Amino acid sequence: MADSETGQIDNVMQEDRLFPPSEQFCQNAAIGSMDDYQALYDAAKNDPDKFWGETAREELHWFEPFDTVCNHDGSHVEWFVGGKTNISYNCLDANIAAGNGDRLAIIWEGEPGDTRTLTYKQLLTEVCKFSNVLTGQGVGVGDVVSIYMPMTPELAIAMLACTRIGAIHSVIFAGFSAEAIADRNNDASAKVQITSDGLFRRGKTLPLKDTVNAALEKSPTVECCIVLQRAKNDCAMQAGRDYWWHELMEDASADCPALPLDSEATSFILYTSGSTGKPKGIRHTTAGYNLWTKKTFQWVFDWKPEDIYWCTADCGWITGHSYIVYGPMSNGATCLMYEGAPNHPAPDRFWDVVQRHKVTILYTAPTAIRAFVKWGDEHIDKHDISSLRLLGTVGEGINPDTWIWYHEKIGGEKCPIVDTWWQTETGGIMMSPLPGATATKPGSCTLPLPGVVPVIVDEGLHPVETNHGGMLCMAQPWPGMLRGIWGDEKRFQEQYWSTFPGNYLTGDNARVDDDGYYWIMGRIDDVINVSGHRLSTIEVESALVSHDKVAECAAVGRPHDLKGQAICVFVTVKDAQAGEALRDELRLHVRKEIGALAVPDDIRFTDGLPKTRSGKIMRRLLRDIAAGRQAAGDVSTLEDFSVLAKLSEDQE
Ligand code: WT7
Numbered sequence: 001m002a003d004s005e006t007g008q009i010d011n012v013m014q015e016d017r018l019f020p021p022s023e024q025f026c027q028n029a030a031i032g033s034m035d036d037y038q039a040l041y042d043a044a045k046n047d048p049d050k051f052w053g054e055t056a057r058e059e060l061h062w063f064e065p066f067d068t069v070c071n072h073d074g075s076h077v078e079w080f081v082g083g084k085t086n087i088s089y090n091c092l093d094a095n096i097a098a099g100n101g102d103r104l105a106i107i108w109e110g111e112p113g114d115t116r117t118l119t120y121k122q123l124l125t126e127v128c129k130f131s132n133v134l135t136g137q138g139v140g141v142g143d144v145v146s147i148y149m150p151m152t153p154e155l156a157i158a159m160l161a162c163t164r165i166g167a168i169h170s171v172i173f174a175g176f177s178a179e180a181i182a183d184r185n186n187d188a189s190a191k192v193q194i195t196s197d198g199l200f201r202r203g204k205t206l207p208l209k210d211t212v213n214a215a216l217e218k219s220p221t222v223e224c225c226i227v228l229q230r231a232k233n234d235c236a237m238q239a240g241r242d243y244w245w246h247e248l249m250e251d252a253s254a255d256c257p258a259l260p261l262d263s264e265a266t267s268f269i270l271y272t273s274g275s276t277g278k279p280k281g282i283r284h285t286t287a288g289y290n291l292w293t294k295k296t297f298q299w300v301f302d303w304k305p306e307d308i309y310w311c312t313a314d315c316g317w318i319t320g321h322s323y324i325v326y327g328p329m330s331n332g333a334t335c336l337m338y339e340g341a342p343n344h345p346a347p348d349r350f351w352d353v354v355q356r357h358k359v360t361i362l363y364t365a366p367t368a369i370r371a372f373v374k375w376g377d378e379h380i381d382k383h384d385i386s387s388l389r390l391l392g393t394v395g396e397g398i399n400p401d402t403w404i405w406y407h408e409k410i411g412g413e414k415c416p417i418v419d420t421w422w423q424t425e426t427g428g429i430m431m432s433p434l435p436g437a438t439a440t441k442p443g444s445c446t447l448p449l450p451g452v453v454p455v456i457v458d459e460g461l462h463p464v465e466t467n468h469g470g471m472l473c474m475a476q477p478w479p480g481m482l483r484g485i486w487g488d489e490k491r492f493q494e495q496y497w498s499t500f501p502g503n504y505l506t507g508d509n510a511r512v513d514d515d516g517y518y519w520i521m522g523r524i525d526d527v528i529n530v531s532g533h534r535l536s537t538i539e540v541e542s543a544l545v546s547h548d549k550v551a552e553c554a555a556v557g558r559p560h561d562l563k564g565q566a567i568c569v570f571v572t573v574k575d576a577q578a579g580e581a582l583r584d585e586l587r588l589h590v591r592k593e594i595g596a597l598a599v600p601d602d603i604r605f606t607d608g609l610p611k612t613r614s615g616k617i618m619r620r621l622l623r624d625i626a627a628g629r630q631a632a633g634d635v636s637t638l639e640d641f642s643v644l645a646k647l648s649e650d651q652e
Pocket of ligand 1: 272317318319393394395396397398419420421422423424425445506507508520522523614
């Protein structure tokens with residue numbers, strides 16, 4: 001049967017480069033060979049109860065032991081049933097008990113250049129005090145605390161204080177509008193709001209408290225607002241509702257034992273963008289989430305106590321929850337936290353930070369890497385970044401040529417790259433190389449972690465053949481998985497469980513190659529169907545990005561009378577002259593790289609692409625523009641409206 005009939009996706013990209021880890025890296029790694037990986041993977045697959053039961057007993061502190069490792073029935077999943085633990089305890093008290101209380105937990109750098117450090121002991125003191133502040137405001141187990149803050153240590157302190165007392169945090173990225181905050185507060189019935197007076201971004205002060213004031217007018221459930229003084233800008237405080245963080249902390253006791261919480265107690269909700277306007281609060285729980293972030297951090301980053309680990313995400317996203325706060329800290333890692341923009345005061349800020357703090361592990365996003373490529377190598381050449389030993393990426397697929405640049409220019413050809421595939425819903429990393437074991441291929445997230453059992457099916461729910469793409473699903477539960485959508489069981493069922501009953505639907509397409517490596521092919525909704533050939537966005541885009549004049553590219557389909565869909569690509573160029581000659585060059589280039597089938601019908605040059613605030617290209621909006629429609633649907637997650645306005649104007 002043809003791919004067009006089964007709904008499989010054609011694989012048109014061929015990537016043969018292979019990068020095995022160096023012998024030296026393997027020797028020092030906790031998992032130093034493919035045999036070690038395979039043994040772990042098999043143990044988790046063959047007897048999950050034994051594997052996860054033992055791992056949970058080893059890794060987490062149990063106030064009360066669990067009696068059942070896992071109960072599952074379709075979408076209804078529980079892990080470590082009957083047990084009681086506490087995430088904040090596992091991140092703080094446990095490290096101190098192990099003798100690591102004087103190790104740095106956080107090395108923080110503000111955008112203006114101010115720095116602060118906190119040891120695990122110091123962090124515990126702050127967290128205990130703030131836990132008592134929250135309790136003093138009437139916050140108890142199961143209450144929702146809304147957090148809208150800059151990337152300061154207090155953001156992590158607020159999160160850890162919530163999980164310490166069983167309150168549920170809902171962190172909202174500090175770039176969202178008042179409207180978006182109010183929507184989320186109302187959906188969650190948030191009781192307390194935490195924010196700051198302002199935040200520094202590219203040298204300017206953004207008045208966060210003003211935004212929150214507007215949001216709170218429409219958030220009737222919020223009873224009080226705690227305000228961190230960060231930027232010292234003027235802001236309106238409402239008597240009886242608003243309190244300064246530092247004033248409440250003055251009188252707070254530093255004694256607050258962690259509360260034993262049920263394994264399945266909700267730890268946090270995190271809103272993620274859906275295609276409709278209604279916010280979707282992904283709900284995570286306690287023990288399984290904690291264990292998943294702790295183990296995956298060890299496996300994927302091959303973490304050592306002397307590492308200075310830097311994840312450049314914001315705590316407003318799941319990456320910040322799992323790989324700035326909970327995963328690293330439950331291992332006792334030293335985390336660098338940076339408040340500001342990568343290009344302030346100059347495009348070399350990241351490399352300046354790496355050099356000064358001797359960062360050893362860097363975890364960032366493809367959108368940032370593409371920006372570094374565009375800004376030019378001279379910003380890297382100014383700095384000694386040889387402390388780096390491992391690099392990671394997350395958030396989108398990485399085009400192979402961008403991967404090669406990262407490997408050569410940032411990794412000095414010696415650092416393994418872990419391309420980590422996962423989602424807000426999965427709680428932690430699902431597929432990734434293990435840096436001391438897996439030979440990497442640029443653009444592939446390689447292999448599933450222990451406990452992850454992927455299955456790829458076509459539209460008829462039949463497993464696809466090797467090198468054909470289909471819908472990526474998970475056949476088995478894993479400890480870190482979401483437990484629901486806050487207040488919307490129906491949407492939870494429909495979105496993740498109804499397409500392929502009994503399996504979790506990721507919403508991504510993927511293929512497996514001859515070596516069993518996974519290649520993510522983009523979102524299911526983004527597939528381009530040209531004359532019955534179903535093409536993946538990332539493959540077309542990667543072909544264009546491999547041209548040396550292209551900085552970034554997004555491919556979408558638009559309606560076409562004969563072919564069904566035509567390919568329309570939006571391209572930003574490095575510094576070349578965009579024009580008809582370059583269009584011809586790019587068409588020829590794609591023809592050579594992947595063939596006539598994928599040659600774009602329209603090539604549109606643009607200064608920027610519409611992205612979410614977390615840096616993902618919003619192809620949905622580009623589809624509207626390519627079809628000559630007004631870009632519609634939810635645009636509240638759009639980072640820069642002017643990009644969209646410009647693109648829409650260009651077509652008039
Ligand atoms: C979606 C999840 C994972 C934390 C940050 C984003 C895409 C993520 C990769 C990767 C290709 C990736 C997928 C996924 N994605 N990582 N390494 N390769 N695609 O979390 O906002 O929930 O987004 O991001 O499409 O489904 P999120």
